[in-house]
Amino acid sequence: MNDEREPLSPEIDAFLDVERRRPAPPPEIQDALFSRIGATLGWPNGSGPGGNGGSTPGRSDPSDAAPGGHFGGGAHLAAHGTKHLVAGSLAKTLATLAVGGVLGAGAHEAYDRTHDRRPVPVLATAPAPARAAPASAPPELPVAPPVPATQPPPAPPAAASARADTTAAKPGREPRGEAREHDRNLAAERALIEQARTALARDNGAAALAVLERHARDFPRGELEEERESLQVQALVGLERYEQARKAGARFHRRFPLSIFGAVVDEALKSIP
Amino acid sequence: MGGKSSSQSPNAGTAPAPVAVDFPSLYKQEFAYAWRTLRRLGVRERDLPDLAHDFFIVVYRRLADYDPARPIRPWMFGIAFRVVSDYRRSSRFAREALDDAPEPVDDAPSIDEQIADRQAREQVMRVLDALDLDRRAVLVMHDIEGHPVPDIAAALTIPVATAYSRLRLAREDVTAAMKRLQARVAREEGRA
Numbered sequence: 001m002n003d004e005r006e007p008l009s010p011e012i013d014a015f016l017d018v019e020r021r022r023p024a025p026p027p028e029i030q031d032a033l034f035s036r037i038g039a040t041l042g043w044p045n046g047s048g049p050g051g052n053g054g055s056t057p058g059r060s061d062p063s064d065a066a067p068g069g070h071f072g073g074g075a076h077l078a079a080h081g082t083k084h085l086v087a088g089s090l091a092k093t094l095a096t097l098a099v100g101g102v103l104g105a106g107a108h109e110a111y112d113r114t115h116d117r118r119p120v121p122v123l124a125t126a127p128a129p130a131r132a133a134p135a136s137a138p139p140e141l142p143v144a145p146p147v148p149a150t151q152p153p154p155a156p157p158a159a160a161s162a163r164a165d166t167t168a169a170k171p172g173r174e175p176r177g178e179a180r181e182h183d184r185n186l187a188a189e190r191a192l193i194e195q196a197r198t199a200l201a202r203d204n205g206a207a208a209l210a211v212l213e214r215h216a217r218d219f220p221r222g223e224l225e226e227e228r229e230s231l232q233v234q235a236l237v238g239l240e241r242y243e244q245a246r247k248a249g250a251r252f253h254r255r256f257p258l259s260i261f262g263a264v265v266d267e268a269l270k271s272i273p
Numbered sequence: 274m275g276g277k278s279s280s281q282s283p284n285a286g287t288a289p290a291p292v293a294v295d296f297p298s299l300y301k302q303e304f305a306y307a308w309r310t311l312r313r314l315g316v317r318e319r320d321l322p323d324l325a326h327d328f329f330i331v332v333y334r335r336l337a338d339y340d341p342a343r344p345i346r347p348w349m350f351g352i353a354f355r356v357v358s359d360y361r362r363s364s365r366f367a368r369e370a371l372d373d374a375p376e377p378v379d380d381a382p383s384i385d386e387q388i389a390d391r392q393a394r395e396q397v398m399r400v401l402d403a404l405d406l407d408r409r410a411v412l413v414m415h416d417i418e419g420h421p422v423p424d425i426a427a428a429l430t431i432p433v434a435t436a437y438s439r440l441r442l443a444r445e446d447v448t449a450a451m452k453r454l455q456a457r458v459a460r461e462e463g464r465a
Contacts, residue, residue, distance in 0.1 A: 018393040024305035037329050
């Protein structure tokens with residue numbers, strides 16, 4: 001530490017020392033969480049934006065995960081416990097959802113790239129994460145292809161004019177409030193979409209529809225509207241509400257004629273007997 | 274400064290080369306730091322996976338904002354602070370405050386050492402829980418992680434003088450809480 005203004009008392013120092021030695025979390029947690037993050041962000045096999053990412057059991061061959069690609073197969077399903085499902089009667093649903101999942105991941109990532117206010121760094125050639133480095137490991141972060149930071153972090157305010165006020169404004173709210181709100185909304189949207197996808201994977205179309213209706217109510221102009229409507233078609237087909245499914249499919253194609261989910265919607269409609 | 278420790282932040286106060294950072298590598302190298310930081314800021318054990326998930330999603334989305342000329346950990350800490358602020362305002366935090374899961378055990382040290390360390394860490398957490406989040410964040414960053422106060426001020430977007438003030442008040446709070454804890458332990462031992 002490079003400031004010497006307020007020495008820490010030996011008592012507090014000793015008291016806190018055990019916390020400084022807190023062990024690293026188990027690597028399984030790290031791997032599992034990375035898969036979950038990957039599922040949320042739509043990475044192939046939950047492994048990482050640039051390819052295979054570690055030791056999650058059952059992960060496909062690293063070569064499956066093309067850099068920057070999103071078609072490694074079953075990312076969302078793998079990450080949401082569908083491994084516990086029995087194939088058999090659900091095989092068809094799973095196949096459809098797997099396609100939908102990866103297409104959704106790809107579409108959403110593509111959407112992010114074109115719509116997000118904060119450019120996503122180039123991750124294509126990044127090595128996959130393995131295990132947690134020890135806490136004391138020097139964090140010399142590997143280099144990605146050069147991507148200049150678009151916005152510098154806030155500069156430290158001038159100390160001289162600062163008032164030592166313990167009730168200072170909460171940090172970061174004003175300048176980034178909008179971005180935070182955006183993140184929160186998107187997280188909430190994603191959560192609902194994931195719930196719907198999981199319900200579909202469990203062959204519970206009614207629950208999926210309920211969640212999707214909630215999404216429509218809460219986020220009528222949400223960023224995942226396209227994904228929601230494609231899932232609605234699949235849910236309606238699963239519930240054998242074929243006429244509604246056809247209408248929803250037609251509406252989907254009208255609204256999103258170039259959608260990447262179009263194939264999934266068509267696949268679901270084709271399965272109508 | 275007190276609180277120096279070999280386990281303190283290795284990059285506190287250092288300026289890495291200005292390079293872009295890719296998310297998987299960042300995740301790999303800083304996962305443990307993030308996990309510990311969230312815990313130290315008061316996230317319950319059982320909520321850590323969810324909060325770590327949310328934290329890294331934000332990190333991913335904000336990575337382009339990060340200035341590689343500055344140390345990464347204070348920047349990450351600033352995000353963790355905001356994630357935890359939201360969490361602590363949630364009903365989930367209030368509901369589970371009295372019912373936390375036990376800290377997982379490590380298989381490296383002996384059982385006795387693990388138990389002793391875990392109990393000691395629980396005491397630290399209890400003491401830290403007595404602090405409000407603003408003070409707690411500064412204390413954690415400075416006295417546990419070893420970040421310099423100017424970096425803390427930048428990460429939390431507060432004036433440097435405010436950071437020093439919070440550090441001083443946090444230490445007073447810790448001292449008072451330690452005394453209360455010691456008195457309670459003494460009472461319990463007296464009863465036993």
